[in-house]
Amino acid sequence: MxxxxxxxxxxxxxxxxxxxxxxxxxxxxxxxxxxxxxxxxxxxxxxxKNKEDLLISLFRLKMTRFVEKVKQKVDLVHSVEEKLHQLIYMHFKQLAMDPHLAIVTQIELRQSNRNFRKEIGSTLKLYHLLIEDLIRFGIEEGKFHDDVDIRLMRQMIFGTLDETATSWVMKDMKYDLLALVEPVFSLLMNGLKRK
Incomplete structure (x- = not known):
């Protein structure tokens, strides 16, 4: 091969x-x-090797690039608010720009077998680490609660972005996904922000 x-x-x-x-x-x-x-x-x-290997390979390639692009934009800004905003914006923008990829990642991958989902977990971990780093940065900056459970908060952020994108795909992409950047940002920022 x-x-x-x-x-x-x-x-x-x-x-x-x-x-x-x-x-x-x-x-x-x-x-x-x-x-x-x-x-x-x-x-x-x-x-x-086979169609499953092709699906795993395409996910690894596209997800690695996806994370690299998000990281580049997040690294260009300085405050945690800007970083979180860029993360949300880039997540939605990349899916909105490639509707076929959005369908594959948000719908088709979820219908695959357990072994396949395990294979893609290591690639997805790169994105999870990026989100966790952002949360740690917010804590160090004094903007986020210092007693926040980083792993749980990462699940909440990723879950919100993921579910928002999946709902958009399930509704045949009939509305502007990027129009949801601000409401999602406000929701997440208010949940994380130190009062």
């Missing part, structure tokens, strides 16, 4: 996202993915 991350690899990943979003994971045949990527069926198996 070839593990080169060249044009064909990325074409297959992008094709898989589109085909899975349009057909669902269980109906996303390798033949359809190959056709969309404009490669032979067998080419997919040069890069991926």
């Amino acid at each position: 070839v593990k080169k991350y060249g044009e064909k690899y990325h074409a297959i990943i992008d094709a898989a996202i589109k085909v899975i979003a349009e057909n669902g994971y269980h109906h996303a045949q390798v033949t359809k993915i190959a056709r969309e990527a404009q490669v032979a069926d067998g080419t997919i198996y040069l890069y991926f």
